[in-house]
Amino acid sequence: MKKKETEGDPNTEIGVLIKQSIAGDDKSFKTLYDRIAGKMYSLCLRYIKNQEDANDAFQDGCTRLYANLKNYRSDGVFEGWVRRIFVTTCLDHLKKKELQLVEIDEQAPVKSSDLSAVSRLELSDLFHKIKQLPDGQRVIFNLYMVEGYSHKEIAAMLNISESGSKSQFHRAKLSLKHILSNEQDAN
Template identity: 45%
Template sequence: MSDIQQTNKERSLAEAQLVKNCLAGRAESQELLYRRYASKMFGVCLRYAKNKMEAEDIMQEGFIKVFQNLKNFRCDGSLEGWVRRIMVNTAINYYKSNLKYLQTLDIDDCSNRENVSVEATDNISLKTLLTLIQKLPEGYRMVFNLYVIEGYSHKEIANSLGISENTSKSQLSRARKVLQEKLKTINAVCYEQIA
């Protein structure tokens, strides 16, 4: 058995014991599970949320679901991956419940924009990029995150969000155009500061 396989086996056994202890109601194990994944899961939630408060709400709701459904976790997979999937699904459900407040740009607003290269990403920080993504309208942000970050197909996005595949594709395209425009503006400002 290779070192990687041994490490994965040890991780799986440790996760199985942690899950068992959580299910037995041991508060210290529940706290350990929360502390182990809270930081990463906050990052996941933050990508889907408009701001930190909304991300905290999504994460809190997500961890409630984690503990309510821990009995359904099969120890043959990654606990972190399972928790992450719950957080993403919680963000999707949060989005669906707030769909009536969805902000979208008018089609004409997007169709007249030129196609801009995204080479500007090299000149900005990850924090700035995250902020730009957070400022996208909800539908664009949700589709962008699911497609680009989570690797969902347009069919999966359509099924998850209750929209058509074409809507998913157009919202992704529009999200990219909006981000490209913002990156172009940031790049121009950076260039002016250097020149």
């Protein structure tokens, strides 16, 4: 049985680009950059409302990527590893801007009907709506729904309680429903 190749395998195209980038080949890093730049810039814009701050986070993410490329262990998908760097960079930028995550003690049950209107949106429309959420709600919604982190992981990343993450997520869903209903009423 043939071993499945991972993207970071030195014999794959990405593996070769990573190896050459680590060795100082700027052209190889530029090729890697071109492959991930659009997705990572969009990620930064989802987390950070202000375009100037999103640009800063994106540039910092690229710098961190370059500096940490030698730490990629090629045991997973390269883009997923890059994504984690950019998410962490965005969270660091938000912390510098003193993002306030309000701890809410209430346990908010998640109802499947809460996102029914959201599920009918086009992806680009959804990202536009997410940008309208308050900072804390937007960050947790992105981390949970878009990036796929658990509430336990989010709590650890943001230094809040797991129930705080869940309640912020619940409030984000309610806020999205409110945004959507206001737009429907306006039409």
